[in-house]
Amino acid sequence: MRYRRVPDETVRRMPLYLRGVRILSEKGQGSICSKSLADCLGISAWQIRKDFSYFGDFGKPGVGYDVAMLESRINKILNLGCGHNVVLVGAGNLGSAILSFNGFRQYGFNIIAAFDRDAKKIGKKKGPVVIEDVSRIARMEKKGVDLGIIAVPVSAAQEIADALTAIGVKGILNFAPVRISVPKKVKIVSIDIAVELARLPYYMVSSQSQGVVE
Amino acid sequence: MRYRRVPDETVRRMPLYLRGVRILSEKGQGSICSKSLADCLGISAWQIRKDFSYFGDFGKPGVGYDVAMLESRINKILNLGCGHNVVLVGAGNLGSAILSFNGFRQYGFNIIAAFDRDAKKIGKKKGPVVIEDVSRIARMEKKGVDLGIIAVPVSAAQEIADALTAIGVKGILNFAPVRISVPKKVKIVSIDIAVELARLPYYMVSSQSQGVVE
Incomplete structure (x- = not known):
């Protein structure tokens, strides 16, 4: 076959x-x-x-x-039928926006925990969860977490990806503008908002929609 | 040629x-x-x-x-050399996160105004700008705005796209999970965060990475 x-x-x-x-x-x-x-x-x-x-x-x-x-x-x-537990790391502006976002539920996603390393954020409720210290990511190991969302600065992204991989996530949505390395079985989808915006000006110049003369 | x-x-x-x-x-x-x-x-x-x-x-x-x-x-x-003025519409959680984001400047983007229809938000400073009422988008017509960012709910997205087109933007970064119609000369890039997350579970099931038997 x-x-x-x-x-x-x-x-x-x-x-x-x-x-x-x-x-x-x-x-x-x-x-x-x-x-x-x-x-x-x-x-x-x-x-x-x-x-x-x-x-x-x-x-x-x-x-x-x-x-x-x-x-x-x-x-x-899409394997969306049974729902998936998701954790988010990085509760800054973008992470907080994601936690407040109610568009995930229609696809069966359930954000069950969120982490940050900023002591001022830890213990605060954001959307459906209370922010915990990043050191506590490991406690999620047996919680059936399928997916992770990375909304931390570039400098912390790889370390967080490693921590998420260690608890068994199988997919990561990465907002940090950097390549992160994970085992092959973990799928990464990256969204770099600045990069997305940066392809728009190309189309402003009509002749730019063409390449070199053949 | x-x-x-x-x-x-x-x-x-x-x-x-x-x-x-x-x-x-x-x-x-x-x-x-x-x-x-x-x-x-x-x-x-x-x-x-x-x-x-x-x-x-x-x-x-x-x-x-x-x-x-x-x-x-x-x-x-990419036509990024000379910089581009950008306006943002929708200063909710996501819009605020975008206004606080400092990753745009490296590509020459300058967010020069932001709009919302919520009276409680208008007049507040967020990132580099003070939020104005959406009715004031039209005043941007002669301000050399190249790009717009839409971070409003689905129900308002088309109306805002029309308003942005009217002031002459040539590209729109759209975060509302809906198709918006614009004249052909305006390029749209859409980011639907839930849709991006929703393609990850597909890869969790290894047999899912294949399609039908040939």
Whole structure:
């Protein structure tokens, strides 16, 4: 048996499709076609069908996808069905914003602890948790933590990634603008907000959207 | 004359290369090869050379790139050289975190105003600016604002995007988990933090990294 490897870019888009399906579902649609999902998300219908094709048969072409089926299938593919415990490290401005953010629950994420090394922050309640000292990350080892969020300065990011790996997290969302090294079984997704902003000016100069003369 | 169109994914990586070049430059390296940049960023050397190739000749193969030249070239390609004025709309938790963030300046970004509709926030100083009422966005029209950051709830995002487009921004960094429509000349980069987290559990199940049987 041979499997086709799913590109990271496809995996990246799958949660967006889930977001779109839910928006259309809330509008009362029971069945949707790739075109309506495409319009909702600003991704081409062709791309959506191609991404879905990695995971087998999703529905009857021309008839559209059943919304409940689609939501359930994508949830299952993304392994979101059973919920995941998450810990956050770094309760500064960004970390606090993340703790106050209520958009994680719809994907089954449950932030069960948050850590910082600043004595002034420790013991304070932020969103659903009370901030603890970073030295206490190790106590989470048997708590079934699947994912970690790193919102600490660059200088501390690797050490925190090591601590998270030690308690058995299998994925890290990293906001520190630095490469962190983890064992291969741990997946890292990095968001560097400045880097994201830094690609916008490229498009301001129309001739810049082209490269060298061929 | 024919130009090669540069893929968005290449443009997405260029600011990362800039980040890497600066890290290596701070370490005192005067010349770097794609391999050392690759190690620094966790991107393959092949990918880096391919991305650079869209923009013409970058250096002598085998000898490596001159660091100062590389930084200057990428800065120019990304149109970051002269700096850009940015406004932020939505001074909630995330917006406040962004205003306090000092990582934008290294790319030449200058947040010159921030807006919110919450009377309790208006008039308060956050980071470099004093929060103003959203109705005052229009006064920025002649202020040379290139970019806008949207950190408002989903329900307000489109209206704010329209207001930003009206004052002439050419790019928007959107944190609201919704598709916003803008004229074609305005580029949007969206960051949906929950969606980024939601792709991590996929990789927890090893068999999930493969798709259907071929």
